[in-house]
Amino acid sequence: MADAAAFRSLRRAAAVARKEAIHLRRDWRSLLLALAIPVLLILLFGYALTLDLKNVPTVVWDQSRTPQSRNFVSLVEGSAYFELQAMRQSERQLRADLDAGRAMVALVIPADFAERVAAGRPVTVEAMVDGSDANTSRLAARYARSLGLIFNRRLTVDTKPAGVTLVSRAWYNPALRSPNALLPGIVAIVMMVIAAMLTSVTVAREWETGTMEQLIGTPIRAGELICGKVAPYFVVGMADVAIAVGLSRWLFHVPLRGHPGLLFATAAVFLTGALFFGLTLSIRFKTQVLANQVALAAGFLPTLILSGFVFAIENMPAALQYLTYIVPARYLIAIMRGIFMKGIGLQILWLDALLLFVYALAMIALARGGLKLRLE
Amino acid sequence: MGRLKPMLVKEFLQMLRDPRMRLVVFGMPVMQMLVMAFALTTDVTRIRTALYDRDRSVASRALVDAFGAGGYFRMVAAPETEAEARRLLDAGQVQAMLAIASGFGEDLSAGRPAAVQVVCDGTDSNTTAIVLGYAEAIVAGFSARQGACGGPVTVAVRAWYNPNQESPLYYVPALIAVMLLVFSIMLTSIGIVREKEIGTIEQVMVTPIANFEFILGKTIPYMITGYLTMTAMLAAAVGIFGVRIHGSLVLLYLLTGIYLAGNLGLALWVSAGARTQQQALLTAFLIIMPCVMLSGFMFPIHNMPLPVQAATWLNPMRWYLTILRGVVTKGVGLATLWPAAAAQGALAVGFIFLASRRFRKTLR
Numbered sequence: 001m002a003d004a005a006a007f008r009s010l011r012r013a014a015a016v017a018r019k020e021a022i023h024l025r026r027d028w029r030s031l032l033l034a035l036a037i038p039v040l041l042i043l044l045f046g047y048a049l050t051l052d053l054k055n056v057p058t059v060v061w062d063q064s065r066t067p068q069s070r071n072f073v074s075l076v077e078g079s080a081y082f083e084l085q086a087m088r089q090s091e092r093q094l095r096a097d098l099d100a101g102r103a104m105v106a107l108v109i110p111a112d113f114a115e116r117v118a119a120g121r122p123v124t125v126e127a128m129v130d131g132s133d134a135n136t137s138r139l140a141a142r143y144a145r146s147l148g149l150i151f152n153r154r155l156t157v158d159t160k161p162a163g164v165t166l167v168s169r170a171w172y173n174p175a176l177r178s179p180n181a182l183l184p185g186i187v188a189i190v191m192m193v194i195a196a197m198l199t200s201v202t203v204a205r206e207w208e209t210g211t212m213e214q215l216i217g218t219p220i221r222a223g224e225l226i227c228g229k230v231a232p233y234f235v236v237g238m239a240d241v242a243i244a245v246g247l248s249r250w251l252f253h254v255p256l257r258g259h260p261g262l263l264f265a266t267a268a269v270f271l272t273g274a275l276f277f278g279l280t281l282s283i284r285f286k287t288q289v290l291a292n293q294v295a296l297a298a299g300f301l302p303t304l305i306l307s308g309f310v311f312a313i314e315n316m317p318a319a320l321q322y323l324t325y326i327v328p329a330r331y332l333i334a335i336m337r338g339i340f341m342k343g344i345g346l347q348i349l350w351l352d353a354l355l356l357f358v359y360a361l362a363m364i365a366l367a368r369g370g371l372k373l374r375l376e
Numbered sequence: 377m378g379r380l381k382p383m384l385v386k387e388f389l390q391m392l393r394d395p396r397m398r399l400v401v402f403g404m405p406v407m408q409m410l411v412m413a414f415a416l417t418t419d420v421t422r423i424r425t426a427l428y429d430r431d432r433s434v435a436s437r438a439l440v441d442a443f444g445a446g447g448y449f450r451m452v453a454a455p456e457t458e459a460e461a462r463r464l465l466d467a468g469q470v471q472a473m474l475a476i477a478s479g480f481g482e483d484l485s486a487g488r489p490a491a492v493q494v495v496c497d498g499t500d501s502n503t504t505a506i507v508l509g510y511a512e513a514i515v516a517g518f519s520a521r522q523g524a525c526g527g528p529v530t531v532a533v534r535a536w537y538n539p540n541q542e543s544p545l546y547y548v549p550a551l552i553a554v555m556l557l558v559f560s561i562m563l564t565s566i567g568i569v570r571e572k573e574i575g576t577i578e579q580v581m582v583t584p585i586a587n588f589e590f591i592l593g594k595t596i597p598y599m600i601t602g603y604l605t606m607t608a609m610l611a612a613a614v615g616i617f618g619v620r621i622h623g624s625l626v627l628l629y630l631l632t633g634i635y636l637a638g639n640l641g642l643a644l645w646v647s648a649g650a651r652t653q654q655q656a657l658l659t660a661f662l663i664i665m666p667c668v669m670l671s672g673f674m675f676p677i678h679n680m681p682l683p684v685q686a687a688t689w690l691n692p693m694r695w696y697l698t699i700l701r702g703v704v705t706k707g708v709g710l711a712t713l714w715p716a717a718a719a720q721g722a723l724a725v726g727f728i729f730l731a732s733r734r735f736r737k738t739l740r
Binding site for chain 2: 033040044051083104133136139143294320344348
């Protein structure tokens, strides 16, 4: 008897899932867009976007015009970090370059550069950086300072012992490739997009177009409705995960050192949480535009900004660091990076995985509790 | 004009009658600004570091002190073996390890080259690059104090426009560009497509309203809302973050109008092609995401591959960001900003032209 009831319940949920799948299939444009967005994101982050510093546009005013100063300029030219745009003759020109954004670094080599270097007396090269882009300028400032160190080393390499040398190694990502760091986290971003753009509007649309009242008239129960609503999007979401992982692995050669099964399992848990999060908003707000805007602001943006995806959590102010504990993507990204690059498993990542599980359950409960199948 | 007014009133009512929507339109941008301004920083300090010192000499302790001195490295663990250090990095308990081999002090006092090793967790490539940069500078400084490798040339750095190189000062104005893009494209396109989805657009069609009046009625409210949002964000930037506006406010508001007009053109284009709000949302997202990412807002444009750099010319947010930074942070005027303003104007005209061609078809 109980079996028969459960079977009927399952059949009703499946009917809703079929209806939702037909909606999705009929609206092939949305489906196509849902699959195109992850591809676009991966291409963007794999190919075009990096925070590493290279090719910073640079101008130089060489007041010295000597072999020594040209030697210094050649250092700038040879560096991968700087790209020499032009030689200038006055401070006014340098200022105009920085103002217009044609250059981000302006170097001034003083007139007595060669004499002082030859005499071993201290001499200062002035570097002006465009502080309006604080991050780039901070990096550029550091590399500009190291120009002095490198130049000095060239001068003294024959005459003095080497002193202390630094041997630096980066584990897990020895070449410091940006795609290796960014692409494992892209799965979280992609799934939040699905949640914010697809499920957040699905129940609201029924309210807005009036078909919710028809659904209320059927024997469907709330639990069955939400499960049926989410099922097709779960399939789309997992397809997106597969696309993301596949492209990262084979197009951008991000090493996958850990267990792919664990990767997909944790992604499925997070996806469940994200989909029910979107559904909760849809149930709560009842209009598509509002549900979607809240999903973007409360789901997508924190996932992009506060998860450690691009901007390391350790670098944020303490108050904001506490805030990141309630951003579930934080845990997923830790897991993804762990699996992809460190090749570690649940023995280290169990707490992150557990928290994702709690998140998914909480979201299911919220969606279930929020949906009242009654006319108002 | 007589027919336009009731349309405008209707649009404003529809957009803002819901108090939650008022919060989304005016409260959210300022809230986002508060969070993002602090979160978006690549400033790295207090790096959790494991110290693996097998030398334990006066010299090695001096080096460790040098690492701790600037506030950049913070020694939080002292593993006894390399395996233990590996576990700490695996679990993410430390971000870096400083390893000093035994014999470091002896080598140094004997004038032989001595080596130290810094190992970083490379999973975050950006932070790692910065950390290794710090390490290099600290070791070079230490080395110079030991009497080796010192030299005459130093590079003194001055940061113009933002002397302390504070991240909020850079990001706060830039966030205005992001929010205006997101809101004007998304809200406008949804506003139009909703009429289609619910079917009320046919009711509008049978009224005597002309096409251009319909379009103006749909876009002017969002133009005004955009200006209000921008003003609220500017006020927050000045009042909360202490951002100083160095240039002309009049110029900024004028050029913001061009930006908004172009965005509304894009929104019309999106809504002309979409039948459901969901399609409009997804299309808008597909436009907004690359615009934000390829604007130089988070990721510097000069790092991008050349074809992508060329593509950023078609990105309205790229030009508006140049204008915002120029007017607010640098205090320059149209004499410097005219290329950005011209490009933005051309884009706006282009978007509106495309949209009106596509839109006329759908209205028939």
